[in-house]
Structure formats: C-alpha cells, structure tokens
Amino acid sequence: MRRMRCYQVNEFGGSIEPAEIELPPLRGAQVRLRVIAAGLCHSDVHICEGHYDLGGGRKITFADRIKFPRVLGHEVSGEIVELGPEARGVAIGDVCLVCSWIGCGECEQCAQGLENLCLKPQFVGVNRDGGFAEFVDVPHPDYLIDLKGLDPVAAAPMVCSGLTTYSALKKFGPLAGRRPVVIIGAGGLGLIAIAIARMLDAAGVVVVELDAAKRQAALDAGALAAIAPGDGATDGIRQAVGGSVWAVLDLVGSGATAQLAVDVLDKTGKLVVVGLFGGAVELPVPMLPLKVLTIQGSYTGSPAELRDFVALAHAKGLPSAPLDRRPLSAAPVALRDLKEGRVVGRVILQP
Ligand SMILES: [Zn+2]
Ligand SMILES: [Zn+2]
Missing domain, CATH: 3.40.50.720 (NAD(P)-binding Rossmann-like Domain)
Known part of the structure; x- marks a missing residue:
C-alpha cells in the first residue's frame, strides 16, 4: 500500500506533527488529488488549541468534533491522480479546488444548500483528513471545482479566507x-x-x-x-x-x-x-x-457561493493578496508564526 507524508494534530493544546500514513484504496465515488497547495487558516490555530474563546470565560470546544489524529488543511487545490470506481464527471489530470464544506446531506441546512452550516459537518481538514499532506481524498466529484487554468496556488485560499x-x-x-x-x-x-x-x-x-x-x-x-x-x-x-x-x-x-x-x-x-x-x-x-x-x-460560505466566486475570478482575475509560500515541512513553524501574529498575508504550504 502506498504511503504519504502529512502533518497531523494529535491532541488539543499541542501543535501539528509530521507523520507517514497509508493511502487506503478508493471506494465508491471518492477522488484522490495530489496536493498542490494548502492554505493555513486561523481556524487551524483554534482547532489545535481545542476551542474558540467567546469571552467572559466561555468557550466553544472542539472536543466533540475532532477525532485524533487528524490531518488539518481546508484550503486545498490539487491535481486528480486517482478515481474511485463510481467517480464520474472528472478526469485524471484535472486541476481542481476542493470545496471543503461537506455536509451530512440530511439536515435542514444541507437541504437548503448551506452545507457550510451543516449540523453534522464532514469538512475536509476538520472532520475528515485535509491538505497538509501529499494527497487528499474527497468523497465525491461534486466537491471539486475545475480551475480551468486559474493558478492553483493563488486560488487555494479562495476556499476559506476568500x-x-x-x-x-x-x-x-x-x-x-x-x-x-x-x-x-x-x-x-x-x-x-x-x-x-x-x-x-x-x-x-x-x-x-x-x-x-x-x-x-x-x-x-x-x-x-x-x-x-x-x-x-x-x-x-x-x-x-x-x-x-x-x-x-x-x-x-x-x-x-x-x-x-x-x-x-x-x-x-x-x-x-x-x-x-x-x-x-x-x-x-x-x-x-x-x-x-x-x-x-457569517460563517465561511456555501458550495454554490464558492462556484459563483470561482466564476467571478474567471471574469475578473483571482483576488490578489500577498502569499507567503512555504514548504509543507514548515507547517509547525508556520502555525506558530500565525498564532503569534508574525504573518502578513496568507501562508500557503506546498508538498
Ligand atoms: Zn479557514
Ligand atoms: Zn447537514
């Protein structure tokens, strides 16, 4: 079985640590991408800490939502390298943005297309493994947006910060x-x-x-x-x-x-x-x-909004914002820099 390098969070209050894990065979409509770029987000800092501070000593905990070990990274672009037996409508070699906001498909929010507000989310890089890795798997081609020539490195932050x-x-x-x-x-x-x-x-x-x-x-x-x-x-x-x-x-x-x-x-x-x-x-x-x-x-945005946003980028160009490109191996240092306010622009990790 093939293996890959990745960075995982193993406990709250810690950092992210290197690991080498097995790539399982793809099932159903799953799609595997070779990660090209993965943006580092402030919520990655919050996930590592294990909570959001609401002020007045109140906190929202991630304890019931994150299972360890977890590969973080929810702003991901990549090239399709493998298709599950039932994956249709995409092809090996397509360069895509991963729409990380995957819902349960059953709750009221999902029924309205607001999977980003799902009550039982399956978000990439939060509730399932993400892009601080050499490869990332998505459950269905519906969560891939073909970049059709847009720069996959500059486009990655569109998924969350954008x-x-x-x-x-x-x-x-x-x-x-x-x-x-x-x-x-x-x-x-x-x-x-x-x-x-x-x-x-x-x-x-x-x-x-x-x-x-x-x-x-x-x-x-x-x-x-x-x-x-x-x-x-x-x-x-x-x-x-x-x-x-x-x-x-x-x-x-x-x-x-x-x-x-x-x-x-x-x-x-x-x-x-x-x-x-x-x-x-x-x-x-x-x-x-x-x-x-x-x-x-406002909390992230819906898959439909992400598609509209990518269409707007095709018409007007990608949103230009400073990027701080670093190798994937710099992930723990980059996370600490972000936490301590030493980052200007968006950190992009590249395997
Ligand atoms: Zn984010
Ligand atoms: Zn749902």
Missing part, C-alpha cells in the same frame, strides 16, 4: 454605487477582502487595524485609508468613508472591534461579523430600532 470574505461582503447587498465599506482587521482575511471588494465593484475599502505594518500592507493592497483604533477612530473612519457609515465587516470579532462597529455605524447601517477572536459587546437595545441597525454573522 469564500468567507466573499460571502460576508455579499451580505451587504450590491456594493457598486455606495460609499466605501469599513473592514476591521488587515490580516490575511483583511487583505483578501480588499481585493474581493474590488471584484464586487465597491467604491473602496477603509481599513481599521491595530498593527502599523498591517495598516501599511492594507494601503499597499489598495485600501483608501488605514486607521488605528482608539481615540478619534470613529471620526477618522467617517472622514475616510466620506459620509455616513453603512457597512462594517468585522474580521477580528473581539469585544472592542464589535463595539467600535456598533458605535460608528449610522442609520440603517449593517455589521457583519466573521472574526472569532472572542469577547462581548455592550449594546443599548433601543439603538437597534432607533438606528435600524442590522447585525449579522
């Missing part, structure tokens, strides 16, 4: 002809959000970010302005937006960032929260009707 920001920005409705969108956080997600807002014809993006180097990266990526939070931030944001603030995308998701968003939004404003940093917000309830505020969460 789709997450795409789906979040779509929740504001059409961006064209409106004032710039405010985006809090200029990490990997923030920089890709600037590019996707441009693909969606936004007038521009105003970034709020604590870290000076990341503010500069946001400006380099085309942000209209990059503002430090703190005293005077709300005035600075209003000035940069050029009027009332209607759309804030919070990619950090801390108590402080959500509070800033609620404070700065004007009448009929909308806050979309994606970040999972943790914390709580104090919201005077009458502000909801008086300002007609909308607060909405």
Whole structure:
C-alpha cells in the first residue's frame, strides 16, 4: 500500500506533527488529488488549541468534533491522480479546488444548500483528513471545482479566507454605487477582502487595524485609508468613508472591534461579523430600532457561493493578496508564526 507524508494534530493544546500514513484504496465515488497547495487558516490555530474563546470565560470546544489524529488543511487545490470506481464527471489530470464544506446531506441546512452550516459537518481538514499532506481524498466529484487554468496556488485560499470574505461582503447587498465599506482587521482575511471588494465593484475599502505594518500592507493592497483604533477612530473612519457609515465587516470579532462597529455605524447601517477572536459587546437595545441597525454573522460560505466566486475570478482575475509560500515541512513553524501574529498575508504550504 502506498504511503504519504502529512502533518497531523494529535491532541488539543499541542501543535501539528509530521507523520507517514497509508493511502487506503478508493471506494465508491471518492477522488484522490495530489496536493498542490494548502492554505493555513486561523481556524487551524483554534482547532489545535481545542476551542474558540467567546469571552467572559466561555468557550466553544472542539472536543466533540475532532477525532485524533487528524490531518488539518481546508484550503486545498490539487491535481486528480486517482478515481474511485463510481467517480464520474472528472478526469485524471484535472486541476481542481476542493470545496471543503461537506455536509451530512440530511439536515435542514444541507437541504437548503448551506452545507457550510451543516449540523453534522464532514469538512475536509476538520472532520475528515485535509491538505497538509501529499494527497487528499474527497468523497465525491461534486466537491471539486475545475480551475480551468486559474493558478492553483493563488486560488487555494479562495476556499476559506476568500469564500468567507466573499460571502460576508455579499451580505451587504450590491456594493457598486455606495460609499466605501469599513473592514476591521488587515490580516490575511483583511487583505483578501480588499481585493474581493474590488471584484464586487465597491467604491473602496477603509481599513481599521491595530498593527502599523498591517495598516501599511492594507494601503499597499489598495485600501483608501488605514486607521488605528482608539481615540478619534470613529471620526477618522467617517472622514475616510466620506459620509455616513453603512457597512462594517468585522474580521477580528473581539469585544472592542464589535463595539467600535456598533458605535460608528449610522442609520440603517449593517455589521457583519466573521472574526472569532472572542469577547462581548455592550449594546443599548433601543439603538437597534432607533438606528435600524442590522447585525449579522457569517460563517465561511456555501458550495454554490464558492462556484459563483470561482466564476467571478474567471471574469475578473483571482483576488490578489500577498502569499507567503512555504514548504509543507514548515507547517509547525508556520502555525506558530500565525498564532503569534508574525504573518502578513496568507501562508500557503506546498508538498
Ligand atoms: Zn479557514
Ligand atoms: Zn447537514
């Protein structure tokens, strides 16, 4: 039986460790891909830690969702190298994006096509083995999107960071002809959000970010302005937006960032929260009707949205965001760098 190199998480609170595991024979409609690129995501850090911090000492645990050992990596592109006996509609040599958001196919969310919100998820790199490996198996060709010439390395982050920001920005409705969108956080997600807002014809993006180097990266990526939070931030944001603030995308998701968003939004404003940093917000309830505020969460995106997003990339080009390419063997160091905030742009691991 063939074997492959991979990186696994073996316990919560640890890191990811090298392993060599057997490649089982493919069954049914399974498809095997040689991994070309796998993006490293903040949720990989959370999975290794074993929880999301909700603030006030409350946590969401991964204990009931992750079985060890698990190969992480849910932003994966690869070349098809092997087909199960019932796999149809794809061919050896096709270069594809793996749609990692695989649901149970039975719950109410799945019935609506929202497999990313499935109650019994089977996500690649979370609930089943992912792409920090030489090969990755997907259960059915339906979860593969042919890249048809798009660069598979630059395309890999579309699956999570790209789709997450795409789906979040779509929740504001059409961006064209409106004032710039405010985006809090200029990490990997923030920089890709600037590019996707441009693909969606936004007038521009105003970034709020604590870290000076990341503010500069946001400006380099085309942000209209990059503002430090703190005293005077709300005035600075209003000035940069050029009027009332209607759309804030919070990619950090801390108590402080959500509070800033609620404070700065004007009448009929909308806050979309994606970040999972943790914390709580104090919201005077009458502000909801008086300002007609909308607060909405967004969690990755659906398989259909990923297909729409890839189609948009064919029309307008891939979202340009800085990539930090590293060999697969650098996975543990890269994970630590991401956890400690030493990464600008998106880390891509390549076997
Ligand atoms: Zn992710
Ligand atoms: Zn489901």
